[in-house]
Amino acid sequence: xxxxxxxxxxxxxxxxxxxxxxxxxxxxxxxxxxxxxxxxxxxxxxxxxxxxxxxxxxxxxxxxxxxxxxxxxxxxxxxxxxxxxxxxxxxxxxxxxxxxxxxxxxxxxxxxxxxxxxxxxxxxxxxxxxxxxxxxxxxxxxxxxxxxxxxxxxxxxxxxxxxxxxxxxxxxxxxxxxxxxxxxxxxxxxxxxxxxxxxxxxxxxxxxxxxxxxxxxxxxxxxxxxxxxxxxxxxxxxxxxxxxxxxxxxxxxxxxxxxxxxxxxxxxxxxxxxxxxxxxxxxxxxxxxxxxxxxxxxxxxxxxxxxxxxxxxxxxxxxxxxxxxxxxxxxxxxx
Numbered sequence: 001x002x003x004x005x006x007x008x009x010x011x012x013x014x015x016x017x018x019x020x021x022x023x024x025x026x027x028x029x030x031x032x033x034x035x036x037x038x039x040x041x042x043x044x045x046x047x048x049x050x051x052x053x054x055x056x057x058x059x060x061x062x063x064x065x066x067x068x069x070x071x072x073x074x075x076x077x078x079x080x081x082x083x084x085x086x087x088x089x090x091x092x093x094x095x096x097x098x099x100x101x102x103x104x105x106x107x108x109x110x111x112x113x114x115x116x117x118x119x120x121x122x123x124x125x126x127x128x129x130x131x132x133x134x135x136x137x138x139x140x141x142x143x144x145x146x147x148x149x150x151x152x153x154x155x156x157x158x159x160x161x162x163x164x165x166x167x168x169x170x171x172x173x174x175x176x177x178x179x180x181x182x183x184x185x186x187x188x189x190x191x192x193x194x195x196x197x198x199x200x201x202x203x204x205x206x207x208x209x210x211x212x213x214x215x216x217x218x219x220x221x222x223x224x225x226x227x228x229x230x231x232x233x234x235x236x237x238x239x240x241x242x243x244x245x246x247x248x249x250x251x252x253x254x255x256x257x258x259x260x261x262x263x264x265x266x267x268x269x270x271x272x273x274x275x276x277x278x279x280x281x282x283x284x285x286x287x288x289x290x291x292x293x294x295x296x297x298x299x300x301x302x303x304x305x306x307x308x309x310x311x312x313x314x315x316x317x318x319x320x321x322x323x324x325x326x327x328x329x330x331x332x333x334x335x
Contacts, residue, residue, distance in 0.1 A: 007102070008075040008284050010142055011277075012164070013063025013151040013181070014132065015081045016115035017088050018269070020307055022052040023122040041120060041127045057308030059092040061115075062151035062179055065270050065309045066277035067101045069299060070149075073281040073316045078102035080142065082135040088114035099310075105140045109133070119269070126269065132156070139163050144171050147284050149277065150195070152181025158191070165194045178233070179203040179276050185212055189231065197232035201283075203276040206240045221246045222253055222335070235289070237279065239272055246335075247293055254290060256332040259297040259322065263305065270309020274299040278319075285316075293332040298322045 026049075031038030043049050059068075063079060071077040079101055083089035085108050092114060093103050118129040137153070137160035153160065161184075168176060178199040189196065189212060196202070209224045210216050213231065218224055221238050225248035228236035239245040244257040275296040282292035298319050299312075306312035314322070 006076070006143065007078045007145040009067070009070040009077045009147045009149060009281065010080060010105070010145040011063040011067040011070070011077070011149040011151065012080040012139075012153075013061055013066075013149075014115060014153055015059050015061045015064040015079070015083065015092055016117050016130075017092065018057045018060050018117050018119050018128075018308060020055045020057065020119045020121050020126075020267075022054075023120060024050045024052055026120075026122045028122070041122060055307055056091075057310065058088075058095040060270070060309045062181055062273050063149065064092075064096070065273035065313075066149045066151065066179075066280075067096070068099045068310050069274055069277040069313045070281045070284070071100050072313050073278065073285070073319065075281055075284055078105055078142070078145075080105040080140060082107050082109060082112075082133070082137070083115075084108070084113040084133065085110040086114055088116055105142060107135075107138070107140075109135055121267070124265075126267070137163075139167055144174050147175045147177060147280060149177045149179070149280060151179040151273075153183060155183045155186070157183065158187055161187070161192045161195055165198065168198050175200040177201045177203070177276070177280050179273070180208070180212065189213065193232075199233040201235045201237065201280060202228055202233035203237045203239075203272070203279075205272060206238055209238050222248070225253060237276070239275060245275065245293070245296065247289060247332075249289065253335050254293055254332045255335050256293040256297060257330060259301040259330060260327065261301055261304070265304035267307050268304050269307075270303050271300040273309055274303040274313060290332045294323065294326075294330070295319060298326075 027042045029040045029042050067077050067079040083092055096103050112133045120127040132154035134156045137157050176199050213227045225236045229250050235249045237247045247254045278299040279292045279296040282295040299314055302314050303312040
């Protein structure tokens with residue numbers, strides 16, 4: 001039954017293996033402008049650099065993380081993605097199957113490699129070395145799932161978005177969640193405008209919202225949310241790091257604070273994915289927008305306590321237990 005069609009949640013996006021390399025010796029230099037973009041990770045050139053450990057985390061990426069989160073919360077889940085015909089691809093498939101994510105829609109490319117990234121982890125931040133294989137993207141016959149979660153795809157995927165639009169023209173009842181990745185942002189709002197117009201729920205962080213919608217001078221999140229929804233999405237959700245998150249449905253705006261961390265974060269990788277996919281999973285399970293917003297920060301809090309974007313993702317009973325123990329002031333509120 002698990003492998004049949006009729007999914008609650010289908011994620012679409014690239015997956016990778018992340019190799020976390022915990023560095024011992026490095027320095028962070030800041031350029032004169034003192035902006036984040038001016039910070040550089042520096043190591044001795046031509047030398048042997050010691051490291052503490054390496055840990056591989058398979059089948060990650062926004063879509064892979066979302067699929068695992070939804071599955072652990074009880075949804076019937078599948079993933080549309082691409083891998084190479086290699087050991088790394090086999091490891092990704094095994095990891096997804098272990099989390100009861102259907103791999104029926106993952107294409108194995110015999111002449112390609114599985115995406116593999118190096119995460120240089122120094123102090124409390126990370127620098128990611130990336131390389132995306134040039135896969136030929138094609139949407140398989142996925143039927144009509146209740147929700148589609150579209151996220152990070154490579155720079156070679158532009159025409160694939162046109163195919164996704166054509167799919168939604170024929171499947172009006174399927175809800176679309178859009179959490180754009182780096183290259184989808186680079187494609188520009190106008191080029192994939194129809195994706196934004198068809199989106200039911202849109203997720204990004206505050207800085208991404210400013211870039212995507214050319215609103216660099218706007219700092220008020222409520223104003224950013226209105227700009228998002230004016231471009232098509234029925235619900236806009238913007239995260240603002242440790243300050244919390246905001247949602248707007250065209251009428252009402254909500255704020256939800258972070259769930260209090262039980263201890264300092266270990267690794268912040270995947271916190272945004274955990275939040276977004278958990279909110280969507282809660283909605284898919286019949287929760288209201290306010291209830292769904294209370295679910296998201298719990299999984300974000302749990303994920304950052306572990307290395308990688310998936311190890312800390314909670315099951316539904318685990319998440320509901322955290323909600324029972326939540327402080328009285330932990331609740332979404334209209335603003």
